[in-house]
Amino acid sequence: MFERQDISEMAGYVPGAQPDGPVVAKLNTNENPFPPAPAVIAALRVIEADALRRYPDPMARGFRQAAAALHGVTPEHVIATNGGDELLRLAFTTFLEPGGVVGIAEPGYSLYPVLAAIHGCRLCSVPLAADWAPAAGIADAWNAAGARLGLLVNPQAPSGRLDPVAVLAEVARGFRGVLLVDEAYVDFVDPVLGHDSLSLVRTLPNVLLLRTMSKGYSLAGLRFAYGVGAPDLIAPMLTKTKDSYNVDAVSQRLAETALRHRDHAAAGWALVRDERARLARELGARGFDCLASQTNFLLTTVPGLAAGGAQALYRGLSARGVFVRWFDQERLRDRLRITIGTPAENDALLSAIDELMRPA
């Protein structure tokens, strides 16, 4: 055995299954149900051989300028990364000493404890409150443990709950380390809420936002995300800890195009919100209890009628080609996480549930 002892002993992250068999509705990995903007496909079609042959811009300047313009910051506030995973990893590498402490809230994104194990970091995990809000005093708990990096997902995964900017600002102000807010799902927040997380970056030195093109822009296959934060947070990642050429030429071009055609994506977000409301209503009518969600998924309890509970329903749905996510984890075992699909996919889910829950 050549690998580190702790790597040998740890369990790896398990991504949502990519089913091999027939798929009726794939609602398990929170992909956007609608295609990316036609302009993105058009940009792909005209990529020239030389863009493949040459090294890409190691600084992704075109994309960073577009993102800066969109968010009202400078390119020095932005770093482009090979998916959100890379930004999370860079935050660990850059802000945490080996053996350091990272603060999280649980239930949260199941990748975080895996990243901590890889980096030999200890976790300071603070349970979410009963209503799924970050616990009062979470910053104090992280500080007391000596955490230099704290991770919150907002809107949350897997609950779907949106914490207001004021709550995040309070955590950031109380926390002595860097607060990374994983906003993978922020594009699906209802605009009427006026949720403006960029204000955190403009006013606080220790907030790093994670945005991704995977969900909102229907580009999960491309692996492209970005971080927004104070230039002092961005610079060491951009010039020191990231791989030299971390994002490829094709992805840079397509991600920039997607951002410049945000209106197309935004029309899809509205459709997702409509379907989210409809699916929650339909599930509610069947005795499921859905948490209020500002994401493209619902976390829902499974009514007592379903024999075997959530896990049995998850298996029954899988057998019918309808894939959702079940977590063998505290507070989640009686629930399913269901990605919002197209109207047809959501109908297929409801039909499969009706079949499975029909009295024998």
Next chain:
Amino acid sequence: MFERQDISEMAGYVPGAQPDGPVVAKLNTNENPFPPAPAVIAALRVIEADALRRYPDPMARGFRQAAAALHGVTPEHVIATNGGDELLRLAFTTFLEPGGVVGIAEPGYSLYPVLAAIHGCRLCSVPLAADWAPAAGIADAWNAAGARLGLLVNPQAPSGRLDPVAVLAEVARGFRGVLLVDEAYVDFVDPVLGHDSLSLVRTLPNVLLLRTMSKGYSLAGLRFAYGVGAPDLIAPMLTKTKDSYNVDAVSQRLAETALRHRDHAAAGWALVRDERARLARELGARGFDCLASQTNFLLTTVPGLAAGGAQALYRGLSARGVFVRWFDQERLRDRLRITIGTPAENDALLSAIDELMRPA
């Protein structure tokens, strides 16, 4: 300041400049001068919107099967990575404890000391022999320092020298850690030499080969490389330490296509070898001394005639739009590293040298 003290104090890696001004010949970053196979471009043109929308295969199975078939190993011997940088980083993360020791030979790839700094590792650097061969006893020196990972480039950068498989096998057998052989340039080795590094993987448990699509397959813009080694070396990187979805869907598809159309690339390798021989002859006729190279670049001394030496010539060439690489480093200050270009680019280089070295 939120970043780690040692990150704050370290210098980042400096990639070869991507010139902004007019370019006559870009011979500074070892890109392949010839375009990728037409089949690769054709594969790019037909990528469907759904391949962008969905998460990619986290295990890159199609590519790994193609690489395994090419090299006579199993897919379990192969990991696909986001450029060679990622495999190097994964080797640090997987095989070295924080604060551990990594063995290198110098002069070598200037990224290695940077990676060591990022990971808080100490270097055990063993100077290359006078003829640029790895020093006799390098494995003993690494063992004595407690190194668990050793890095060699072969064919070497920046010298261009090819070390025979027998030499590498001896180092690997004597070394108690993992020997990573960075074969970024191996495609340019003359086939008459019968260099078969895969035999190392078939016979030794601790050899990890790094291959890249960047150079040999003209796909530097794509960021796609792979590692080949015993399954026990590959598994912890594949299932634990790599980012979950580390290579995107477009790159997977194109890299697999490139590998399946290796004949196109191989025709280019032959042309590069022809130009390598011609350029070495032409430079030799001008008083430059080129080391024998099995790569797509030449490391050459600059004759005394050139006022100011290699650095002045580097600057003079840059001013004329001819970009080569100069390293401010022991054994390299009197030399230039010149990528083999197209015949026209190489002619442009020679003309610019003739102009700059003409007696005033």
